[in-house]
Amino acid sequence: MSSEHMQIGEVAARTELSLRTIRHYEETGLVIPSARSQGGFRLYTEADVARLMVIRRMKPLGFTLDEMRALLEATDRLDSGEELTADEHEALLESIRSFERSAQQRVADLRTQLARAEEFAVTLGRRLSRTSAP
Structure with a gap:
Protein backbone atom coordinates (compact mmCIF):
# COMPACT_ATOMS: atom_id res chain seq x y z
CA MET A 1 0.00 0.00 0.00
CA PRO A 60 -24.52 20.48 11.10
CA LEU A 61 -25.69 23.41 9.01
CA GLY A 62 -28.53 21.29 7.68
CA PHE A 63 -27.41 20.97 4.08
CA THR A 64 -28.99 18.02 2.30
CA LEU A 65 -27.04 15.29 0.52
CA ASP A 66 -28.16 16.80 -2.81
CA GLU A 67 -26.86 20.22 -1.76
CA MET A 68 -23.57 18.66 -0.67
CA ARG A 69 -23.34 16.92 -4.02
CA ALA A 70 -24.05 20.16 -5.90
CA LEU A 71 -21.32 22.05 -4.04
CA LEU A 72 -18.80 19.25 -4.50
CA GLU A 73 -19.61 19.01 -8.21
CA ALA A 74 -19.11 22.77 -8.62
CA THR A 75 -15.77 22.74 -6.81
CA ASP A 76 -14.70 19.60 -8.68
CA ARG A 77 -15.38 21.26 -12.02
CA LEU A 78 -13.50 24.41 -11.04
CA ASP A 79 -10.53 22.37 -9.79
CA SER A 80 -10.49 19.85 -12.65
CA GLY A 81 -8.52 21.91 -15.13
CA GLU A 82 -11.39 21.38 -17.56
CA GLU A 83 -11.70 24.20 -20.06
CA LEU A 84 -14.74 26.23 -19.12
CA THR A 85 -16.35 29.11 -20.92
CA ALA A 86 -16.43 32.39 -19.05
CA ASP A 87 -20.16 31.89 -18.47
CA GLU A 88 -19.66 28.36 -17.10
CA HIS A 89 -16.88 29.57 -14.83
CA GLU A 90 -19.00 32.44 -13.52
CA ALA A 91 -22.02 30.15 -13.00
CA LEU A 92 -19.89 27.76 -10.92
CA LEU A 93 -18.51 30.65 -8.86
CA GLU A 94 -22.01 32.01 -8.30
CA SER A 95 -23.16 28.57 -7.15
CA ILE A 96 -20.35 28.50 -4.59
CA ARG A 97 -21.14 32.08 -3.53
CA SER A 98 -24.74 31.02 -2.97
CA PHE A 99 -23.58 28.18 -0.72
CA GLU A 100 -21.35 30.60 1.18
CA ARG A 101 -24.26 33.00 1.75
CA SER A 102 -26.48 30.14 2.86
CA ALA A 103 -23.79 28.84 5.24
CA GLN A 104 -23.36 32.31 6.77
CA GLN A 105 -27.12 32.62 7.31
CA ARG A 106 -27.33 29.16 8.85
CA VAL A 107 -24.44 29.96 11.19
CA ALA A 108 -26.22 33.15 12.27
CA ASP A 109 -29.42 31.17 12.89
CA LEU A 110 -27.51 28.63 14.97
CA ARG A 111 -25.93 31.43 17.03
CA THR A 112 -29.41 32.78 17.76
CA GLN A 113 -30.62 29.32 18.80
CA LEU A 114 -27.56 28.85 21.01
CA ALA A 115 -28.09 32.22 22.70
CA ARG A 116 -31.71 31.29 23.44
CA ALA A 117 -30.67 27.90 24.80
CA GLU A 118 -28.06 29.53 27.04
CA GLU A 119 -30.63 32.03 28.31
CA PHE A 120 -32.97 29.15 29.10
CA ALA A 121 -30.27 27.26 31.02
CA VAL A 122 -29.41 30.39 33.03
CA THR A 123 -33.10 30.98 33.78
CA LEU A 124 -33.48 27.42 35.06
CA GLY A 125 -30.36 27.80 37.19
CA ARG A 126 -31.69 31.01 38.75
CA ARG A 127 -35.04 29.37 39.37
CA LEU A 128 -33.40 26.46 41.11
CA SER A 129 -31.22 28.70 43.27
CA ARG A 130 -34.33 30.63 44.44
CA THR A 131 -36.29 27.52 45.32
CA SER A 132 -33.57 25.29 46.75
CA ALA A 133 -34.26 23.86 50.16
CA PRO A 134 -32.36 25.50 53.03
Whole structure:
Protein backbone atom coordinates (compact mmCIF):
# COMPACT_ATOMS: atom_id res chain seq x y z
CA MET A 1 0.00 0.00 0.00
CA SER A 2 1.27 3.45 -0.91
CA SER A 3 2.02 5.88 1.91
CA GLU A 4 -0.31 8.27 0.08
CA HIS A 5 -3.29 6.03 0.81
CA MET A 6 -5.15 5.54 4.07
CA GLN A 7 -7.55 2.84 5.08
CA ILE A 8 -11.03 3.74 6.24
CA GLY A 9 -10.17 3.46 9.94
CA GLU A 10 -7.50 6.15 9.68
CA VAL A 11 -9.84 8.33 7.65
CA ALA A 12 -12.55 7.89 10.28
CA ALA A 13 -10.14 8.91 13.03
CA ARG A 14 -8.94 11.96 11.09
CA THR A 15 -12.41 13.15 10.11
CA GLU A 16 -14.19 12.11 13.32
CA LEU A 17 -16.79 10.36 11.18
CA SER A 18 -17.92 6.81 11.81
CA LEU A 19 -17.06 3.99 9.42
CA ARG A 20 -20.77 3.63 8.77
CA THR A 21 -21.09 7.32 7.84
CA ILE A 22 -18.11 7.16 5.47
CA ARG A 23 -19.58 4.06 3.82
CA HIS A 24 -22.93 5.84 3.52
CA TYR A 25 -21.28 8.77 1.77
CA GLU A 26 -19.69 6.27 -0.61
CA GLU A 27 -23.07 4.61 -1.28
CA THR A 28 -24.61 8.00 -2.07
CA GLY A 29 -21.71 8.88 -4.38
CA LEU A 30 -20.42 11.82 -2.37
CA VAL A 31 -16.99 10.33 -1.68
CA ILE A 32 -15.61 7.40 -3.60
CA PRO A 33 -12.38 5.82 -2.33
CA SER A 34 -9.53 6.62 -4.66
CA ALA A 35 -8.36 3.01 -4.76
CA ARG A 36 -8.80 -0.45 -3.34
CA SER A 37 -6.11 -2.65 -1.86
CA GLN A 38 -5.41 -6.09 -3.27
CA GLY A 39 -7.60 -7.40 -0.47
CA GLY A 40 -10.45 -5.09 -1.48
CA PHE A 41 -10.07 -2.56 1.33
CA ARG A 42 -11.08 1.02 0.61
CA LEU A 43 -8.10 3.35 0.21
CA TYR A 44 -8.38 7.10 0.54
CA THR A 45 -6.14 10.04 -0.30
CA GLU A 46 -5.74 13.47 1.29
CA ALA A 47 -8.16 14.79 -1.36
CA ASP A 48 -10.76 12.25 -0.22
CA VAL A 49 -10.26 13.34 3.40
CA ALA A 50 -10.66 16.99 2.37
CA ARG A 51 -13.90 16.10 0.58
CA LEU A 52 -15.19 14.31 3.68
CA MET A 53 -14.32 17.36 5.78
CA VAL A 54 -16.42 19.58 3.51
CA ILE A 55 -19.34 17.20 4.01
CA ARG A 56 -18.74 17.03 7.76
CA ARG A 57 -18.82 20.83 7.97
CA MET A 58 -21.99 21.09 5.89
CA LYS A 59 -23.94 18.49 7.87
CA PRO A 60 -24.52 20.48 11.10
CA LEU A 61 -25.69 23.41 9.01
CA GLY A 62 -28.53 21.29 7.68
CA PHE A 63 -27.41 20.97 4.08
CA THR A 64 -28.99 18.02 2.30
CA LEU A 65 -27.04 15.29 0.52
CA ASP A 66 -28.16 16.80 -2.81
CA GLU A 67 -26.86 20.22 -1.76
CA MET A 68 -23.57 18.66 -0.67
CA ARG A 69 -23.34 16.92 -4.02
CA ALA A 70 -24.05 20.16 -5.90
CA LEU A 71 -21.32 22.05 -4.04
CA LEU A 72 -18.80 19.25 -4.50
CA GLU A 73 -19.61 19.01 -8.21
CA ALA A 74 -19.11 22.77 -8.62
CA THR A 75 -15.77 22.74 -6.81
CA ASP A 76 -14.70 19.60 -8.68
CA ARG A 77 -15.38 21.26 -12.02
CA LEU A 78 -13.50 24.41 -11.04
CA ASP A 79 -10.53 22.37 -9.79
CA SER A 80 -10.49 19.85 -12.65
CA GLY A 81 -8.52 21.91 -15.13
CA GLU A 82 -11.39 21.38 -17.56
CA GLU A 83 -11.70 24.20 -20.06
CA LEU A 84 -14.74 26.23 -19.12
CA THR A 85 -16.35 29.11 -20.92
CA ALA A 86 -16.43 32.39 -19.05
CA ASP A 87 -20.16 31.89 -18.47
CA GLU A 88 -19.66 28.36 -17.10
CA HIS A 89 -16.88 29.57 -14.83
CA GLU A 90 -19.00 32.44 -13.52
CA ALA A 91 -22.02 30.15 -13.00
CA LEU A 92 -19.89 27.76 -10.92
CA LEU A 93 -18.51 30.65 -8.86
CA GLU A 94 -22.01 32.01 -8.30
CA SER A 95 -23.16 28.57 -7.15
CA ILE A 96 -20.35 28.50 -4.59
CA ARG A 97 -21.14 32.08 -3.53
CA SER A 98 -24.74 31.02 -2.97
CA PHE A 99 -23.58 28.18 -0.72
CA GLU A 100 -21.35 30.60 1.18
CA ARG A 101 -24.26 33.00 1.75
CA SER A 102 -26.48 30.14 2.86
CA ALA A 103 -23.79 28.84 5.24
CA GLN A 104 -23.36 32.31 6.77
CA GLN A 105 -27.12 32.62 7.31
CA ARG A 106 -27.33 29.16 8.85
CA VAL A 107 -24.44 29.96 11.19
CA ALA A 108 -26.22 33.15 12.27
CA ASP A 109 -29.42 31.17 12.89
CA LEU A 110 -27.51 28.63 14.97
CA ARG A 111 -25.93 31.43 17.03
CA THR A 112 -29.41 32.78 17.76
CA GLN A 113 -30.62 29.32 18.80
CA LEU A 114 -27.56 28.85 21.01
CA ALA A 115 -28.09 32.22 22.70
CA ARG A 116 -31.71 31.29 23.44
CA ALA A 117 -30.67 27.90 24.80
CA GLU A 118 -28.06 29.53 27.04
CA GLU A 119 -30.63 32.03 28.31
CA PHE A 120 -32.97 29.15 29.10
CA ALA A 121 -30.27 27.26 31.02
CA VAL A 122 -29.41 30.39 33.03
CA THR A 123 -33.10 30.98 33.78
CA LEU A 124 -33.48 27.42 35.06
CA GLY A 125 -30.36 27.80 37.19
CA ARG A 126 -31.69 31.01 38.75
CA ARG A 127 -35.04 29.37 39.37
CA LEU A 128 -33.40 26.46 41.11
CA SER A 129 -31.22 28.70 43.27
CA ARG A 130 -34.33 30.63 44.44
CA THR A 131 -36.29 27.52 45.32
CA SER A 132 -33.57 25.29 46.75
CA ALA A 133 -34.26 23.86 50.16
CA PRO A 134 -32.36 25.50 53.03
